[in-house]
Amino acid sequence: KVFPKDVLERAREYRAAIGPSGTGAYSHSQGISLFRKKVADFITQRDGHPSDQSNIFLTDGASSAIKHVLTGIIAGGNDAVMIPIPQYPIYSALIALLGGRQVGYELEEDIGWAVTEGELRKRFIESESKGLQVKAMAIINPGNPTGQVLDRQALEIICKFCAGNDIVLLADEVYQRNVYVPDKEFISAKKVAMETSGCEDLQLVSFHSTSKGLIGECGRRGGYMELHNIDEKVKGQLYKLASSGLCSGIAGQVMMALMVDPPKPGEESYSKFVAEEGAIFESLKRRAEALVNGLNKIDGVTCQPAEGAMYAFPAVEIPPKAAEAAAEKGMTPDTLYALSLLDETGICVVPASGFGQKRGRYGFRTTFLPPEDVLMDAIGEFGRHHRVFCEKYS
Numbered sequence: 001k002v003f004p005k006d007v008l009e010r011a012r013e014y015r016a017a018i019g020p021s022g023t024g025a026y027s028h029s030q031g032i033s034l035f036r037k038k039v040a041d042f043i044t045q046r047d048g049h050p051s052d053q054s055n056i057f058l059t060d061g062a063s064s065a066i067k068h069v070l071t072g073i074i075a076g077g078n079d080a081v082m083i084p085i086p087q088y089p090i091y092s093a094l095i096a097l098l099g100g101r102q103v104g105y106e107l108e109e110d111i112g113w114a115v116t117e118g119e120l121r122k123r124f125i126e127s128e129s130k131g132l133q134v135k136a137m138a139i140i141n142p143g144n145p146t147g148q149v150l151d152r153q154a155l156e157i158i159c160k161f162c163a164g165n166d167i168v169l170l171a172d173e174v175y176q177r178n179v180y181v182p183d184k185e186f187i188s189a190k191k192v193a194m195e196t197s198g199c200e201d202l203q204l205v206s207f208h209s210t211s212k213g214l215i216g217e218c219g220r221r222g223g224y225m226e227l228h229n230i231d232e233k234v235k236g237q238l239y240k241l242a243s244s245g246l247c248s249g250i251a252g253q254v255m256m257a258l259m260v261d262p263p264k265p266g267e268e269s270y271s272k273f274v275a276e277e278g279a280i281f282e283s284l285k286r287r288a289e290a291l292v293n294g295l296n297k298i299d300g301v302t303c304q305p306a307e308g309a310m311y312a313f314p315a316v317e318i319p320p321k322a323a324e325a326a327a328e329k330g331m332t333p334d335t336l337y338a339l340s341l342l343d344e345t346g347i348c349v350v351p352a353s354g355f356g357q358k359r360g361r362y363g364f365r366t367t368f369l370p371p372e373d374v375l376m377d378a379i380g381e382f383g384r385h386h387r388v389f390c391e392k393y394s
Contacts, residue, residue: 004268014254023250029243031058031224032250035257039224042260047191055227057238058256060248061218062174062209065225067094068241069170069205072234073136074100080127081170082137084115086313086355088144088172103127103134104356109315112304113148115139117157124165136168137161139189142175142308145355145365147288149184149307155192163193163202171206174223175309177213180285184307190228204228210255212310214280222252222259284310287368287375294379298386306368313352315363316386322393334362340389345381 003011017034019025030036036053043051059065070091073079077099083091085104095102105123107113120137127134139158141150150158162169171189179186190206193199210222227235262277263270288306295303295314303314318333326336334351341347341364352363368375 004272006263006267006269010258014257018250018254023254025250027247027250027253029239029245029247030056031248031253032257035253036224038257038261039226043188043190043226047188047194049191049194051226055230055235057225057227057242058248058253059223059225059242060221060245060252061211061223062172062207062225063090063223064245064248065205065207065223066090066170066172068238069168069225070094070098070100070136071241072238073168074098077101078132080132080134082120082123082127082134082167084138084140084143086145086352086357087138088140089354091138092356101127101132103132105137106358107143107146107148109146109304109358109361112307113143113146115150115154115158117161120157120161124161134165134167136170138170138172140172140175141189142178142186144172144175144309145311145313145350145352146304147306147309147311147313148304149179149181149186151184152187152192155187155189156196159189159193159196159199159202163199168203168205169193171204173206174209174212176208177281178284178310179308180288181305181307186308190226193228201229203230205230210252210259213259214277214284215255215259217255220252220255221249222254222256223248224256283372284368287370287372288312290372291366291368291375291379295382298383300390301382301386310369311365311367313355313363313365315352315361318362319390319393322389325393332362334364337362337389338364340392341382341385344385344388345378347378347381347385 017032036056039056040051040053080101080103081095082103082105085106092102103123105119108116124134169189176186190204193202193204206226208224210220211218263273291312292303292306295301300317301314303312306312323333326333332353334353338349338351349364349366
């Protein structure tokens with residue numbers, strides 16, 4: 001006996017749903033019906049509010065879903081999308097590609113990369129004064145690159161702001177399984193919208209992916225988006241966009257169904273699944289804490305807690321002579337720092353300037369995904385390099 005009974009049953013169920021042509025054939029443009037139903041059931045169980053599979057689109061990762069939605073939203077050069085700063089660059093890149101306008105709202109680093117109502121209103125008013133029409137706003141929860149987890153109060157502020165200003169809320173929730181601190185939990189934007197007065201008509205699109213979480217199957221390209229309170233005519237246009245690509249990859253659709261419908265208590269493979277997933281989660285939790293603590297021990301480096309996701313986003317004090325040297329080379333100071341780190345230690349990080357940050361701040365994004373022994377060595381190397389770098393430009 002090679003496979004547990006429930007694994008064989010699931011394989012037969014999926015094989016029947018895919019159809020006689022197998023995984024080499026096209027599917028419905030929104031995805032295979034059974035898999036979309038599993039996603040809808042997952043959302044219903046997660047939020048305590050119903051989800052309909054007709055509002056689910058299975059996509060090649062969350063990225064293609066985000067592109068479809070932004071393509072539908074941006075119609076002209078005055079159409080604007082509010083995005084967090086710092087942000088995952090897919091938003092700024094797609095907005096520029098589609099000819100729209102980016103409106104950044106800054107997260108407050110000193111209070112854990114929080115979203116404030118005052119900042120949202122300030123940026124919205126500024127945009128209107130420039131003749132821009134803010135049509136959508138993106139949130140990333142848990143945050144990339146910042147690692148914060150939005151609480152209910154923050155999500156209520158966001159949902160009310162979008163509902164009150166007729167803004168479509170785009171909720172990037174691909175790291176929802178990656179929450180490591182005991183005083184925070186993932187709460188979906190949809191759940192908050194459904195339970196908050198004044199948000200009854202909020203237009204919301206939520207995104208999820210198989211690339212993150214505890215499976216990290218990024219090469220499978222599995223993802224979904226759920227439409228909430230989106231007009232049927234708009235939904236029809238999004239369906240046309242999906243149809244232009246025929247369908248998402250079947251392997252990714254299968255992976256998404258597996259992620260949202262894992263082994264259940266009482267099934268033969270359940271204990272092994274829980275043990276493997278639990279070990280991955282606890283290791284990520286240890287690594288997140290160790291990396292942040294290690295970075296904060298370096299003189300001149302400060303890092304907010306990595307409450308969720310897979311990254312730390314420290315701020316680094318750059319010597320004035322290093323800033324001058326960077327300017328001479330036509331690069332940002334944190335790019336110079338990142339290249340120096342790579343040359344000195346072999347560690348590759350992403351300069352914080354690539355994500356956007358407040359003027360005068362410098363830093364980088366790094367991950368705690370390497371094995372624990374490798375990460376511990378890297379933490380020591382971060383400190384050694386910073387001392388070497390500061391001495392060189394003192």
